[in-house]
Amino acid sequence: MSFIKKISLTQFRNYPQANFHLDAPLVCIAGLNGVGKTNLLDAVYFLCYTKSYFTSFSQQLVQLGADGFRVEGWFQNNSLEEQLSCKWKNGKKELFQNESSCDSIKQYIGRQSAVMVAPDDIALINEGSEIRRKWVDSILAQTNTEYFDQLLKYQQTLAQRNAWLKANAVKPFNDFTILDYYDSILNETGSFIFKLRSQFIVGFSHQVSEFYRKVSNAKEEVIIQYVSSLHEKPLAQLLKDSMPNDFMTQRTLKGIHKDEFEFFFNGVLIKPLGSQGQKKSYLLALKLAQYQYLKLSMGHSPILLLDDIFEKLDGQRLASLWEIVLSNDFGQVLMTDTESDRLKQILGIDFTIENILL
Helix, strand or coil: EEEEEEEEEEEEEEEEEEEEEECCCCCEEEEECCCCCCHHHHHHHHHHCCCEEECHHHHECCCCCCCCEEEEEEEEECCEEEEEEEEEEEEEEEEEEEEEECHHHHHCCCCEEEEEEEEHHHHHHHHCHHHHHHHHHHHHHHHCHHHHHHHHHHHHHHHHHHHHEEEEEHCCCCCHHHHHHHHHHHHHHHHHHHHHHHHHEEEEEEEEHHHHHHCCCCCCCCCEEECCHHHCCCHHHHHHHHHHHHHHHCCCCCCCCHHHEEEEECCCHHHHHCCCHHHHHHHHHHHHHHHHHHHHHHHCCCCEEEECCCCCCCCHHHHHHHHCCCCCCCCCCCCECHHHHHHHHHCCCCCCCCEEEE
């Protein structure tokens, strides 16, 4: 079980300096909107992944008027204890493990893990393919360092190839040496990523289906389909065939950066045809399957972060969720709500609870 016992925040979001003891399997954080409940969960997430769940810009995490922030946490992983800290100042990020500096992010990532469930997560179903690709990539990158390396190399080479296309599309040339070099790297890294995504989605789709039935008490058939042009041709051939169109548009039109993960229930896409209730059940199933995959891959239970979910779920789905997450299969749970009395009423269980009122 991965367990955060204490967290210290300095100039993070709306916290000038604060310390919180989280030493319980279930931590309930109650307070009015705007007091910092979500920021506290985001700080835990940041400690696990060195990035915010809600923004790509670390500058937005700095308290107004300050030039940086520091987040520090004390974790217990089964019988082992460790201290992790992240410092960000003037655009520079520093990572520490037991007060020793980490040479690279790969040395840090994977030590602790968390899964967040937040109100705006329905975008994972309703928005475009990019958000689903990034979500799948984040899961695989956490559990496979080679996937992380290959993905970074692919993304860097893709940016270089697109820059080359833009620079050379408007003038005559006959030297394709650099383009061929970029294509060889894209083919190597993209083929690796495609293979691992294909392997991953088979078992993961089954887990989503199982959790969907538990959450919704329904028997709808749930399947995730991996859509990729690499199912039709090798990437090297796709890049070659697409070259005229690539020059015309000045960007790379084929590759794993165009892949899609389609969510089906009863043979139809849930994005355009699912009800709000079905989408909420599907989303919970996706997040619970993510949790289960991380647990099995990393050898410990992630921390489950539930941000203001009570107003988004009906009684039946909440009851099913509690039955799952409060079982012995799950680790520490941190949850927020605006009303402490509602937390007590909904939980109604004999469970070790740490209460934080903000």
